[in-house]
Amino acid sequence: MFELDLSYSVMLFLCLAAACGFVFVNGFQETANAVATVIYTHSMKPWAAVIWSGVWNFLGVMLGGISVAIGIINLLPVESLIDQNIAHSLAMIMALLLSAIFWNLLTWYFGIPCSSSHTLIGSILGVGIAYSLLPEVAGAAVDWGQAKKIGLALLISPAIGFSMTVFLMLLLRVATKKTQYGDSLFKEPKKNSPPPFWIRSILILTCTSVSYSHGSNDGQKGVGLVMLILIGIVPSYFALNSKVLPAELSEPMAKIERVVGLVDPKPLSHPDSVKWAETLALSGKLKNDLASKTSVQAISKQERFLMRRDILVIDRNVKSLIGKDEVRLSEADKKVLKDSAKALRSITDYSPTWVVVMIALSLGLGTMIGWKRIVKTIGEKIGKEHLTYAQGASAELVAATTIGMASQFGWPVSTTQVLSSGIAGSMVASKGVKNLQFDTVRNILLAWVLTLPVVMIMSGTLFFLFRSLADW
Numbered sequence: 374m375f376e377l378d379l380s381y382s383v384m385l386f387l388c389l390a391a392a393c394g395f396v397f398v399n400g401f402q403e404t405a406n407a408v409a410t411v412i413y414t415h416s417m418k419p420w421a422a423v424i425w426s427g428v429w430n431f432l433g434v435m436l437g438g439i440s441v442a443i444g445i446i447n448l449l450p451v452e453s454l455i456d457q458n459i460a461h462s463l464a465m466i467m468a469l470l471l472s473a474i475f476w477n478l479l480t481w482y483f484g485i486p487c488s489s490s491h492t493l494i495g496s497i498l499g500v501g502i503a504y505s506l507l508p509e510v511a512g513a514a515v516d517w518g519q520a521k522k523i524g525l526a527l528l529i530s531p532a533i534g535f536s537m538t539v540f541l542m543l544l545l546r547v548a549t550k551k552t553q554y555g556d557s558l559f560k561e562p563k564k565n566s567p568p569p570f571w572i573r574s575i576l577i578l579t580c581t582s583v584s585y586s587h588g589s590n591d592g593q594k595g596v597g598l599v600m601l602i603l604i605g606i607v608p609s610y611f612a613l614n615s616k617v618l619p620a621e622l623s624e625p626m627a628k629i630e631r632v633v634g635l636v637d638p639k640p641l642s643h644p645d646s647v648k649w650a651e652t653l654a655l656s657g658k659l660k661n662d663l664a665s666k667t668s669v670q671a672i673s674k675q676e677r678f679l680m681r682r683d684i685l686v687i688d689r690n691v692k693s694l695i696g697k698d699e700v701r702l703s704e705a706d707k708k709v710l711k712d713s714a715k716a717l718r719s720i721t722d723y724s725p726t727w728v729v730v731m732i733a734l735s736l737g738l739g740t741m742i743g744w745k746r747i748v749k750t751i752g753e754k755i756g757k758e759h760l761t762y763a764q765g766a767s768a769e770l771v772a773a774t775t776i777g778m779a780s781q782f783g784w785p786v787s788t789t790q791v792l793s794s795g796i797a798g799s800m801v802a803s804k805g806v807k808n809l810q811f812d813t814v815r816n817i818l819l820a821w822v823l824t825l826p827v828v829m830i831m832s833g834t835l836f837f838l839f840r841s842l843a844d845w
Contacts (some may be wrong), residue, residue: 400739410765433588444595499832768795
């Protein structure tokens, strides 16, 4: 398979299966975030709710784009994935996969809503940092600019979920105070009795929204994970998008060369002047190389990964230089640089259709299994009262909106943390802080705080172990 030896083909297959396993676990761990409210308000039967959620998770992956996936791929600069030794690439991939799957299963077993986003990102950071500590490696093996953006998104999204749900609950209470709907919305659901049709419709709609948003964000993390595996192990087949004609990129490359050539390097710092010279040299070289190629297949297999690396280096350098005060360019020229760099990335920022379908199926099927443990935590253990219609709808509406907006910007956020925070906010809005079950909140916060460092240490340690075995 992909011109690999049998042993490496088997390992590639196992890595892809493990990635699907991670997404499958993500499905049954985090599906509770979508179905807890419709189950606990008796709006849908549990079996119907998880199937419905699974279908919309599938559609979220299929239709949600790949901006989040690209964010995951860019967290590890692609040149750090390969040192011409497939065994080393496998060591990196297996370390992050095993760490992520183990932590997800462990927290699921104890019924703790844990963020698969934190888990995956922690695993990637762990192997990246471990790689950068190797004696033969020069420079960082993590894109810390991208890591900062992702970390900020993961940090503020739960705060948004909590605060906006409190606001929405208070707004609902004021808006419905003197209407016939007020009592219905804020009362505990009757046991085994479905809510009125209009309330049921709202709750099913919010469940659908969270499921779709979860697929478009968390599912895309799985797509990014699979692309890391494929680029790391068989770069000659997956480094470049075969559907893009290389000749089409000659024009944006020429524009980058022209505009960068307008920059006066004298006021630049030494690191920036190096980036300037590197960008100028690479853009000229790639312009000529791309112009003569009729297709990706016309590029030799050995050159495809190197071409991908050069394009990503140009893109990072352009973004860095644009933000410097010393780079004196007009706004029009800066826009040309940004647009040209974006056009150039069309050949690197992609995912094959079969990868998206594979992840969509894994997430959709996972959604239909193993949901009970987390549903019980979401529905019963965050607050001291049974989840009301208003609480469920408010928390899910805020979660779906927050996750959907994050997906548009390519930010991976945690469905678990956003919705759990929303449920906590709805409980506080009802009866104040005393309405929270602090043991559960403490466990969720503890998992939130510990996930990154624990998984980073775990994946980094496994990477060193597997790499040592590979060199033995």
